[in-house]
Amino acid sequence: MFDKLLYIETFGCQMNVNDSERIVSMLADLGYAPTNEAAAADMILLNTCSVRGGAEEKVYRRLANLRIYKRDGKQQIIAVGGCVAQQEGEELLRKLPYLDLVIGTHNLHLLPDMVRCAERGERRSETSFIDNEQRLDLFPSIKGESRLSRFVTVMQGCDNFCSYCIVPYVRGREISRRSADILAEVRQLADEGVREVILLGQNVNSYGLKSADEPSFAGLIRQVAEVAGIERVRFTTSHPKDMSDELIACFADVPKLSGQIHLPAQSGSDAVLKLMGRGYTRDSYLDRVRKLKAIRPDLVFTGDIIVGFPGETDADFEQTLSLMEEVRYIDLFSFVYSPRPGTKAAELNDDLTKAVKMARLDRLMELQRRHTREICHTYVGSVMSVLVEGEGRLVGQVSGKADNGRIVNFTGDCSLIGTFVNVTITKAYPNSLLGELSN
Ligand code: SF4
Secondary structure, three states: OOOEEEEEEEOOOHHHHHHHHHHHHHHHOOOEEEOOOHHHOOEEEEEEOOOOOOHHHHHHHHHHHHHHHOOOOOOOEEEEEHHHHHHHOHHHHHHOOOOOEEEOOOOHHHHHHHHHHHHOOOOEEEOOOOOOHHHHHHOOOOOOOOOOEEEEEOEEOOOOOOOOOOHHHHHOOOEEOOHHHHHHHHHHHHHOOOOEEEEEOOOHHHOOOOOOOOOOHHHHHHHHHOOOOOOEEEEEOOOHHHOOHHHHHHHHHOOOEOOEEEOOOEOOOHHHHHHHOOOOOHHHHHHHHHHHHHHOOOOEEEEEEEEOOOOOOHHHHHHHHHHHHHHOOOEEEEEEOOOOOOOHHHHOOOOOOHHHHHHHHHHHHHHHHHHHHHHHHOOOOOEEEEEEEEEOOOOOEEEEEEOOOOEEEEEOOHHHOOOEEEEEEEEEOOOEEEEEEOO
16 A cells, blocks of 8 residues: 655666666565656656766755655655765765655665654665675565566675766675576566566676575576566676686677677777786687577677776777777667766876867767667568557557567557567667568
């Protein structure tokens, strides 16, 4: 029975998106229903990200905007979660008298209790780190409305300490979840009607490496793919240095494994990769890509590139463009480097001007637009298997995802939602495909 409204804004990566889903699920038990209107909400939660510079300032600005909704006479709760909460902790409560809750990345299981306290007017911050197996028991299962595609957390944290990244400091060390628990959650989701699962973690490729009793990530994928009712398996995100031959082989012999992989290169220059502490070279990255393409020629790649890392020369940047030419990503998340306090890279001499960084980013994005266009045009005339997930943008259309992750819209009846259908692609746009039902 819902008698209160919860408004969440989620920033950053899929881990935060997944955490927000868990928060909605947990707070449903306290009577909170999600709303898109902050003004109407009884509780507002910002699930924050601190991967890029200026994140804290953005959170402070957003909170200042949201405080106007804290209405007289009714106790509205304002909360901050995610990486900025983890970093700032009590300090946020001290600085912002209208803030009620600060919840760190390892403390989600405490949220219902904290909300009950906040409803009584108590302010609280919980940001303790749990860097042992105890954390494994604190993954609250998602309940509630069944959907067709769901994230399943398989590991949390990261041990890699790339020189520019704040994640190991705000998400803690890498811990893999027990495979038995993962499989139980996947079976439960399949029973609820979920057809696609996305195995989620900061570096899923190193799943299970610390435990002799658990399968490797490749082994886990094979077990998940065997769960009856699950028709498609995806994963994110992958560290290239942990992309094993065993995992690559899954793309050949696990038919349910999606034809899209996110494999962040970050740079195409060995000198920059070394400064980033990424643990692989340009050649070893491209070797993984070539092996994947050889084993599954229709596989599409998405990636991340950081432009303007300290010390990046024109020649280094050209190396990145040439790596992109070889990989030919279908989509790329590209960012201009900004230092994160507390990371090693923040101590490097960041001597590139903003103009140089922006000019490089423009060139890179232009190249990426061309690749996206060219790859997507090759799909026109082909037939794709599409999981229909909902209504399309136009009346009479439905929309779904192809095996390679592209959104496909086509004329069709809502009774198709939840089924896999074959669609002939008739037109390619940068972010979606248009097609006709072909069966
Ligand atoms: S692998 Fe590197 S970039 Fe990715 S979360 Fe870990 S430290 Fe950050």
